[in-house]
Amino acid sequence: MYSIDINCDxxxxxxxxxxxxPLISSCNIACGGHAGNEMTMAKVIRLAKKYRVxxxxxxxxxxxxxxGRLSMxxxxxxxxxxxxxxxxxxxxxxxxxxVRLHHIKAHGALYNDIAKDAVVAKVYLNAISGxxxxxxxxxxxxxxxxxxxxxxxxxxxxxxxxxxxxNRDLSLVARNLPNALxxxxxxxxxxxxxxxxxxxxxxxxxxxxDLIADTYCIHGDTPSAYEILTYLxxxxxxxxxxxxxx
Numbered sequence: 373m374y375s376i377d378i379n380c381d382x383x384x385x386x387x388x389x390x391x392x393x394p395l396i397s398s399c400n401i402a403c404g405g406h407a408g409n410e411m412t413m414a415k416v417i418r419l420a421k422k423y424r425v426x427x428x429x430x431x432x433x434x435x436x437x438x439x440g441r442l443s444m445x446x447x448x449x450x451x452x453x454x455x456x457x458x459x460x461x462x463x464x465x466x467x468x469x470x471v472r473l474h475h476i477k478a479h480g481a482l483y484n485d486i487a488k489d490a491v492v493a494k495v496y497l498n499a500i501s502g503x504x505x506x507x508x509x510x511x512x513x514x515x516x517x518x519x520x521x522x523x524x525x526x527x528x529x530x531x532x533x534x535x536x537x538x539n540r541d542l543s544l545v546a547r548n549l550p551n552a553l554x555x556x557x558x559x560x561x562x563x564x565x566x567x568x569x570x571x572x573x574x575x576x577x578x579x580x581x582d583l584i585a586d587t588y589c590i591h592g593d594t595p596s597a598y599e600i601l602t603y604l605x606x607x608x609x610x611x612x613x614x615x616x617x618x
Contacts, residue, residue: 373609373613373614374568374612374613374614375614375615375616376568376587376608376613376614376616377426377529377586377588378395378396378534378589378590378601378604378615378616379396379397379428379477379510379531379587379588379589379590380392380393380396380399380400380589380590380591380597381479381589381592381593382399382416383401383412383413383415383416384406384408384439385407385408385412388597388598389416389419389592390419392592393419393420393422393423393425394423395598395601395605396590396615397616398425398427398428398475398587399425399427400428400429400430400475400477400479400510401413401416401427401428401429401430402430402432403429403430403458403461403462404458404462405433405434405436405440405458405479406433406435406436406439406440406480407439407440410461410465413465414465414468414469417462417465417466417469417471420471424617426474426475427466427471427474428475428476428507429459429462429463429475429477430476430477430478430479431455431478432480432482433446433451433454433480433481433482434454435481439480440479440480440481441480441481443481443484443485444481448495451496451499452499453499455496455500456499456500459499459500459503472506473503473507474507475507475509475510476503476508476509476510477510477511477531482496484544486511486516486517487511487512487515487516487517487543488515488516489516490516490520493517494520496517497517497520497521497524497526501524504524504525504526508527508529509528510528510529510587511528511530511531512530512531512542513532513583513584513585518530529587530584530585530587531585531586531587531589532567532587532588532589533588534560534564534567534588534589534590534600534604535554535560535589535590535594535597536552536553536591537553537554537576538573538574538575538576538581538583539577540575540577540579540581542581545576551576555594555595555596556596557596557602557604558603560600560603560604561604561607564588564608565613566580569613571583
């Protein structure tokens with residue numbers, strides 16, 4: 373039986389965490405940039421503690437209007453300060469709840485930008501340098517951020533997306549395009565098992581491209597997230613794969 377980490381982006385205003393957290397092994401909590409506030413962070417951290425789910429911070433560009441899904445033109449100093457503020461808030465709340473921050477995963481456009489832009493990746497790593505010895509980074513496979521983070525001594529987990537289609541260059545199909553999302557649970561299972569077992573992902577053009585992952589994301593705001601996760605918990609063990617619940 374092979375154990376995998378299933379992570380989920382939460383605390384983003386959907387208010388479905390009580391349903392999702394019992395079904396996953398780690399969560400990425402919005403910490404005020406694109407969504408979330410101190411109250412939602414505390415609520416999700418308490419649920420994570422209850423269900424023994426590893427807690428991660430989910431910083432983003434400070435853009436609640438566009439849910440952090442558009443790149444922002446900011447000075448390096450302002451971006452760094454914004455990321456640090458988001459992390460300080462969630463770290464403080466986690467400490468009050470006696471919960472350890474396990475990982476950091478960027479959100480939305482920031483995640484995409486640090487994957488392909490070395491300059492933004494360096495700013496991001498500067499902003500989180502104080503966490504280097506304490507937390508893991510969830511990053512895309514073969515990305516700028518993965519290489520730079522390893523060079524700087526960060527511990528990384530490479531991430532793949534169970535509910536998103538990929539382009540040939542391993543970027544995600546843009547959300548405004550058809551077939552960006554995988555919402556049918558059996559399709560997600562096949563997609564996921566290809567990555568877990570074959571270390572390959574089927575792209576939107578039906579190519580099979582190498583993709584190595586240590587953690588697998590199902591977005592909390594995917595319309596069928598609960599149905600997908602319920603199905604995976606039931607079906608994965610039939611394929612000798614289990615979710616790594618503590």
